[in-house]
Amino acid sequence: MKAAPITIVGAGLVGSLLATLLAQRGFEITVFERRPDPRKAGFLGGRSINLALAERGWHGLRLAGLQDRMRPITVMMRGRMIHDIDGRTNLQRYGRDDSEVIWSVNRGTLNTTMLDAAEAAGAVIHFDQRLESVDWKTSTLHLCSEDESRRSHQADIILGSDGAGSALRASMAQVIGLGERFDSLGHSYKELEIPALADIPSSRLPADLREAQARGERFAMEPNALHIWPRGNYMCIALPNSEGSFTVTLFLPNEGEPSLASVSSAADARAFFERDFADTVPLIPDLEKDYLGNPTGLLGTLYLDRWHFEGKALLIGDASHAIVPFHGQGMNSGFEDAVELAELLTASPNDSAAVFAEFERRRKPNADAIAEMALDNYIEMRDRVDDADYLLMRELGHTLAARHPGRWVPRYWMVTFSRIPYAIAYQRGEIQQRILRELIAGKTSLAEINLDGADSRIVEVLGPVPTQES
Ligand code: FAD
Numbered sequence: 001m002k003a004a005p006i007t008i009v010g011a012g013l014v015g016s017l018l019a020t021l022l023a024q025r026g027f028e029i030t031v032f033e034r035r036p037d038p039r040k041a042g043f044l045g046g047r048s049i050n051l052a053l054a055e056r057g058w059h060g061l062r063l064a065g066l067q068d069r070m071r072p073i074t075v076m077m078r079g080r081m082i083h084d085i086d087g088r089t090n091l092q093r094y095g096r097d098d099s100e101v102i103w104s105v106n107r108g109t110l111n112t113t114m115l116d117a118a119e120a121a122g123a124v125i126h127f128d129q130r131l132e133s134v135d136w137k138t139s140t141l142h143l144c145s146e147d148e149s150r151r152s153h154q155a156d157i158i159l160g161s162d163g164a165g166s167a168l169r170a171s172m173a174q175v176i177g178l179g180e181r182f183d184s185l186g187h188s189y190k191e192l193e194i195p196a197l198a199d200i201p202s203s204r205l206p207a208d209l210r211e212a213q214a215r216g217e218r219f220a221m222e223p224n225a226l227h228i229w230p231r232g233n234y235m236c237i238a239l240p241n242s243e244g245s246f247t248v249t250l251f252l253p254n255e256g257e258p259s260l261a262s263v264s265s266a267a268d269a270r271a272f273f274e275r276d277f278a279d280t281v282p283l284i285p286d287l288e289k290d291y292l293g294n295p296t297g298l299l300g301t302l303y304l305d306r307w308h309f310e311g312k313a314l315l316i317g318d319a320s321h322a323i324v325p326f327h328g329q330g331m332n333s334g335f336e337d338a339v340e341l342a343e344l345l346t347a348s349p350n351d352s353a354a355v356f357a358e359f360e361r362r363r364k365p366n367a368d369a370i371a372e373m374a375l376d377n378y379i380e381m382r383d384r385v386d387d388a389d390y391l392l393m394r395e396l397g398h399t400l401a402a403r404h405p406g407r408w409v410p411r412y413w414m415v416t417f418s419r420i421p422y423a424i425a426y427q428r429g430e431i432q433q434r435i436l437r438e439l440i441a442g443k444t445s446l447a448e449i450n451l452d453g454a455d456s457r458i459v460e461v462l463g464p465v466p467t468q469e470s
Helices: 013-024 055-063 067-075 106-119 167-173 206-212 266-274 278-283 285-294 330-347 353-382 388-403 410-415 423-440 451-461
Strands: 006-008 031-032 052-053 075-077 079-083 090-094 102-106 122-125 130-135 138-143 151-154 158-160 180-194 227-232 235-240 245-251 297-301 313-315
Touching: 006 013, 006 330, 006 423, 013 031, 013 055, 013 106, 013 122, 013 330, 052 055, 052 235, 055 067, 055 330, 067 102, 067 245, 075 235, 079 122, 102 106, 102 353, 106 122, 130 167, 158 167, 158 278, 167 313, 180 285, 180 353, 227 353, 266 285, 297 353, 313 353, 353 410, 353 423, 388 423, 410 423, 423 451
Parallel strands: 006 031, 006 158, 031 122, 079 227, 158 313
Antiparallel strands: 052 102, 075 102, 079 090, 130 138, 138 151, 180 245, 180 297, 227 235, 235 245
């Protein structure tokens, strides 16, 4: 029996990968995307210009045959480059060597590459088509374009990858209880730009960067790192772009001091950056314009009790589990969704109800776990990366990993460099964290810690880490 055609709503990062994977497996795929075609109109991203790609994301791209096309346009990030308040920097490596790194990728380039791949595989994508509502009795989507012209489309199976503000989710919620909850973080973000070194007026630059500019160097800071300026309750980060610029993101509380409410004018923004992120100021020529002109992005976590409606509709990616961006895993986890769903549908192409239920059963515990870990990581990044206890715990964690290979594996490693299910990474990470806290209590250096005493406990409570990914 021929598989039923599938309609996808939203051709962002997750929708375009899903369309590619399903079309490559022979499914008849129709996609409706609200925005105009970015390959003609330019990419209207609206948020985060670049993203960190990790192993889970690469796995999806590999399966779609896109790894070789993407790799040359990504920038390797070996670790966190911490900028202290005095402008001193220190690189904290993510892994053991350059095989354990993450990659900065441009959202627009990634999206357009996947749109090309989806079409090449046979998917039909309709742009400028915004889903307004679904008539569930007749399984009809009602769509609207920019010029207000309307169309309808009959679809027995609808997959919603239309992002955190999903219109499909809103339509589903009219006929079933989804148990939707959005926990606002109370912090938001602003993007600013450090241009390529050649594009920064040399009169602004310190002498060493003027010389670097004269030598024709492309980047104003170390390119192979994710830069962090941790400042307690808030922080800036910067990710490199392949042409030499960096996208800087300021994360700040919505209220209080300092906050998006208190830093409200051009003069406030300059004074705030000069006080807290002084080494960035010569590098951001349009600081005031960026700060006042760029939109403020809201942050929070979306939880749903239920992701699907009978065999008719399923939500995936941010539409079902949007998370805060501090582990750099929203897209990566969405790509994992796409891979898992493509595999389940391929195995049972004519039983969407069973596939959707199984997809939710497998993915929801993992989505819940990464949501929690992403929240934890905000506190770690903005507040802990330069604190003495944290650094001792990190050093001890590395030592225990070397003493117990395949058993003690840092949580960051499991999340970022493996495809071990997030839920397992979370559980094992909690156990390891408890042991670390107990071992460093009252200690200031590794030499004071009784490592031999910890060994038997570790073997007792931590089994070997699963090698299989799911
Ligand atoms: P989206 O990317 O939001 O795509 C949804 C698509 O649906 C869009 O194309 C939209 O136009 C379309 N659409 C919306 N409504 C409709 C409608 N009614 N009808 C038709 N189409 C519609 N993740 C990482 O893995 N690494 C990172 O480093 C990272 N950094 C981030 C930094 C920031 C500041 C933010 C905010 C997020 C970050 N993320 C990161 C998360 C990542 O951006 C999301 O998880 C990812 O974009 C989700 O993809 P998606 O396709 O589910 O949703």
